[in-house]
Amino acid sequence: MATSTPKPKKVNRLGLALSEYRGRPSTLCAGCGHDAVSSQIMKAFYEMGINPHQVAKMSGIGCSSKTPAYFLGASHGFNGVHGRMPSLATGALLGNRDLICVGLSGDGDTASIGLGQFCHLLRRNVPMIYIIENNGVYGLTKGQFSATSDLGSKLKSGVINDLPPIDCCALAIEMGCSYVARSFAGDPKQLVALLQGALSHSGTALLDVISPCVTFNNHESSTKGYKWAKEHEELLHNIDFIPYFEPIETVEYAEGEVREVEMHDGSHIRLRKVDQDYDPMSRSGAERLLSQTRETGEFLTGLIYVNPVARNFFDLLDFTENPLATLPQEKVRPGPKVLEETMQELM
Amino acid sequence: MSTQTRPREDLKRKKKQEVVNDFSIQVATVNGSGSQSSNNVLMRAIFRMGVPISGKNLFPSNIAGLPTWFTIRASKEGHAGCKKEIDVLIAMNPGTAREDVESLEAGRVVIYDEKLNLSKIRDDLIYYPIPFSELAGEVVKDVRLRKLIANIVYVGSAAELFGIEMTEVESVIARWFKNKKKAIDLNVQAAHLGAKYVAENLTKSDPFRIQRMEKTQGKIIIDGNSACALGSMFAGVTVLTWYPITPASSLAETLADYLGRYRMDPETGKATFAVVQAEDELAALGMAIGAGWAGARSMTSTAGPGISLMAEFVGLAYFTETPVVIFDVQRIGPSTGLPTRTSQGDTVSLYYLSHGDTKHVVLFPATMKECFDFSIDAFDLAERLQQPIFVASDLDLGMNNWMADPFDYPEKPLDRGKVLTAEDLERVGTFARYKDVDGDGIPYRTLPGTDHPLAAYFTRGSGHNEESRYTERPEDYTNLMDRLAKKHETARTLVPEPIVRYTKGAEIGIITYGSTDVPMEECQEQLRQEHGIEIHYFRIRALPFTDHLKDFVSRCQRVYVVEQNRDGQMGDLIFLEVKDEQGKIRKVLHYDGLPIDARSITDQVMAYERG
Numbered sequence: 001m002a003t004s005t006p007k008p009k010k011v012n013r014l015g016l017a018l019s020e021y022r023g024r025p026s027t028l029c030a031g032c033g034h035d036a037v038s039s040q041i042m043k044a045f046y047e048m049g050i051n052p053h054q055v056a057k058m059s060g061i062g063c064s065s066k067t068p069a070y071f072l073g074a075s076h077g078f079n080g081v082h083g084r085m086p087s088l089a090t091g092a093l094l095g096n097r098d099l100i101c102v103g104l105s106g107d108g109d110t111a112s113i114g115l116g117q118f119c120h121l122l123r124r125n126v127p128m129i130y131i132i133e134n135n136g137v138y139g140l141t142k143g144q145f146s147a148t149s150d151l152g153s154k155l156k157s158g159v160i161n162d163l164p165p166i167d168c169c170a171l172a173i174e175m176g177c178s179y180v181a182r183s184f185a186g187d188p189k190q191l192v193a194l195l196q197g198a199l200s201h202s203g204t205a206l207l208d209v210i211s212p213c214v215t216f217n218n219h220e221s222s223t224k225g226y227k228w229a230k231e232h233e234e235l236l237h238n239i240d241f242i243p244y245f246e247p248i249e250t251v252e253y254a255e256g257e258v259r260e261v262e263m264h265d266g267s268h269i270r271l272r273k274v275d276q277d278y279d280p281m282s283r284s285g286a287e288r289l290l291s292q293t294r295e296t297g298e299f300l301t302g303l304i305y306v307n308p309v310a311r312n313f314f315d316l317l318d319f320t321e322n323p324l325a326t327l328p329q330e331k332v333r334p335g336p337k338v339l340e341e342t343m344q345e346l347m
Numbered sequence: 348m349s350t351q352t353r354p355r356e357d358l359k360r361k362k363k364q365e366v367v368n369d370f371s372i373q374v375a376t377v378n379g380s381g382s383q384s385s386n387n388v389l390m391r392a393i394f395r396m397g398v399p400i401s402g403k404n405l406f407p408s409n410i411a412g413l414p415t416w417f418t419i420r421a422s423k424e425g426h427a428g429c430k431k432e433i434d435v436l437i438a439m440n441p442g443t444a445r446e447d448v449e450s451l452e453a454g455r456v457v458i459y460d461e462k463l464n465l466s467k468i469r470d471d472l473i474y475y476p477i478p479f480s481e482l483a484g485e486v487v488k489d490v491r492l493r494k495l496i497a498n499i500v501y502v503g504s505a506a507e508l509f510g511i512e513m514t515e516v517e518s519v520i521a522r523w524f525k526n527k528k529k530a531i532d533l534n535v536q537a538a539h540l541g542a543k544y545v546a547e548n549l550t551k552s553d554p555f556r557i558q559r560m561e562k563t564q565g566k567i568i569i570d571g572n573s574a575c576a577l578g579s580m581f582a583g584v585t586v587l588t589w590y591p592i593t594p595a596s597s598l599a600e601t602l603a604d605y606l607g608r609y610r611m612d613p614e615t616g617k618a619t620f621a622v623v624q625a626e627d628e629l630a631a632l633g634m635a636i637g638a639g640w641a642g643a644r645s646m647t648s649t650a651g652p653g654i655s656l657m658a659e660f661v662g663l664a665y666f667t668e669t670p671v672v673i674f675d676v677q678r679i680g681p682s683t684g685l686p687t688r689t690s691q692g693d694t695v696s697l698y699y700l701s702h703g704d705t706k707h708v709v710l711f712p713a714t715m716k717e718c719f720d721f722s723i724d725a726f727d728l729a730e731r732l733q734q735p736i737f738v739a740s741d742l743d744l745g746m747n748n749w750m751a752d753p754f755d756y757p758e759k760p761l762d763r764g765k766v767l768t769a770e771d772l773e774r775v776g777t778f779a780r781y782k783d784v785d786g787d788g789i790p791y792r793t794l795p796g797t798d799h800p801l802a803a804y805f806t807r808g809s810g811h812n813e814e815s816r817y818t819e820r821p822e823d824y825t826n827l828m829d830r831l832a833k834k835h836e837t838a839r840t841l842v843p844e845p846i847v848r849y850t851k852g853a854e855i856g857i858i859t860y861g862s863t864d865v866p867m868e869e870c871q872e873q874l875r876q877e878h879g880i881e882i883h884y885f886r887i888r889a890l891p892f893t894d895h896l897k898d899f900v901s902r903c904q905r906v907y908v909v910e911q912n913r914d915g916q917m918g919d920l921i922f923l924e925v926k927d928e929q930g931k932i933r934k935v936l937h938y939d940g941l942p943i944d945a946r947s948i949t950d951q952v953m954a955y956e957r958g
Contacts, residue, residue, distance in 0.1 A: 076795035091637020325642030332583030
């Protein structure tokens, strides 16, 4: 009888299988864009060979903010309060700068209740990934408009949204964010490359991911629905990600066909031209692009802006390389002489 | 309740005989006029003569232009409470001079800028007109500088009038201006001019005098915010996140200064701390909670309006059982209220802050030593109990100047609480984040980043079971709530115990907390000397209450709960605690925004006692 050797289990550079990056079963609606995003998060962390125990998953409130329970079950997670994930994440990173922090938020959590904290996180360039699962609607409270809802979109009850949407990418660039990308939950290949790029970035990496809500905002005219997004998505470029621990294959491209960005950790993002040449290292170019797409209504995805050498918040604070959380007493309680000196000054 | 001042029979006596080391000097100036340094020089010069002092700054919510009063109380007995009667007024503010003079009692002293022409207002005061700006003009020509220097001129004049030694004035000036030789010279010169003018032109006709004594040797002068800042540094705080607010800002600012000086790692030259001025109080507390979750000793400091904004996050920390320390330097509310006036109006809101079933641990320091010690205790308690710990100070404690003994170096090592490391997990072989393993209601936690397959857990509000899994089962929720209640009972055994003093023969008891304790010694003297009444005394130092409270109430026939808010918030909490003896509780309240004084307490207690 012929014997067959079992197929070797596929593992990453740590020897971990993709299944070890899973979380609890999702309780979101079947077909929810957020589950597709969770899958690509697992894949990106797996591909990058990140040990789950190093990861802190942070979130606010809403459908998107529930998702950290559905990936990386072997990582610590913190589901906080509405719109305040940025401060929790900032604090967690202050406490332990070794953590690889990924924040999950939605359009309500970010652009409505959390707009202030979102802006200040970006200003500080806190080293973390911030993912907006943007569906233009409040799901968990059953279908109200958010601050990214399309102008003129209609609720089932007939109410029309008469306020313009906030473009989180444009806002992020204005706030000084050093990695700004837009993607689509239905484009896993691009999303995983952008996530890997985010993981090799040293500052805040913002991903505004159109992630359709199949229950409340997936109708034909919704710019946050599957059909519209699939039909209208225009790629800014094709993205390949080459992690620092893998050799760079040299492929010959025609002049002007490709741009390479070397990231902080030595990884490379390779951007292949689709229609026009686009330089994501130019902040003013990125601003122009987003201003144009706002007028034309185009749905452009890709790496909109990146500054791989921007100083992050840790650089500014200039604190010790060891996590503050676990500094021993002798490092954090000055000796009796210091107390004596301070007392002398007050006499 | 009447808090009228009493007829001052004693003053008639005082006119004949000297009043030594027992009077108050109030300097009335304009905010932003630069009087802070001269007031400090005056206060510290008296202090250096061995005379106990306290210094209170009554200031407006304003940068420049509105009136400010700084009151120095010299008290040979060491009474540091507010004194209702001002004995010496130094009137430098034309805007309030008339009102300031009118509010004095007969026989008191007015030192004033000659051109204000105040002596016509009343004829029952002692007036010392002095041409301050002209004298200042002899030292400097620049108009702005002249205004500043005029302040130090009155210090010299007061020194001459009341016998404050000029050598002490000089040495305080030298310390205050550190190595700035020019500033030292100018100020010393101006002080001497002020003294010389008095010596040559005025005849002393008041009874007040400072005389060297030996009661301040080895003592320090400090404000409560600085004491809390020092305590926090010695508690090993590593993350300070805050948002500016009066009267709490100087706590964070002073701490940031101290950390910069004393907490740079000698090996790497890097900070062993992170200080972040947040975008608002919500973010300030959010960051502190995130840091506490990650295992850092984290804190924020704020006042009432900030506490309101933090309410939601406090609930999250309570239910997720995340350590964090929150300083509340209380003031009058609301945001547009009287931010520069003191209050104990946050007592109940701190205890129950947030939504759902929450109750917290609140520490109430009453002295500078306690500001220091309780700051250290707060961090230990936060990590031991895994919950927010409030330190409830107030503007009077926090921003005024107090004499104190130097602080003792903390003997106890840091208590980092029940944290399981990877090695612990390997040994124990099991971990459930919210399981009451030890029967004290306090579970074990792991820190993010712990390299062990058992370590990870998902943190979320109250919808979790012992394993920290999502649940909406009624029994899981009640289990959680009951365990948190049990943890609160454990907290009772860990918080600072009250200070209790029983006096033989006393029938009534007085309960205070926080800065309301300050005038109590004086109040006790008044009750004893004026009315022959002895009291039992009980000072609450923390919420939740310890068992001592019920014992105390049962040993008294009537209990007066004294506090600085309108409704008697602590009185209400006591009322709930002593179910069988509620009839004994009476409230003595003070809520005009000024620090409570002994006379107000004595009078209110006596009004009750007389029925």
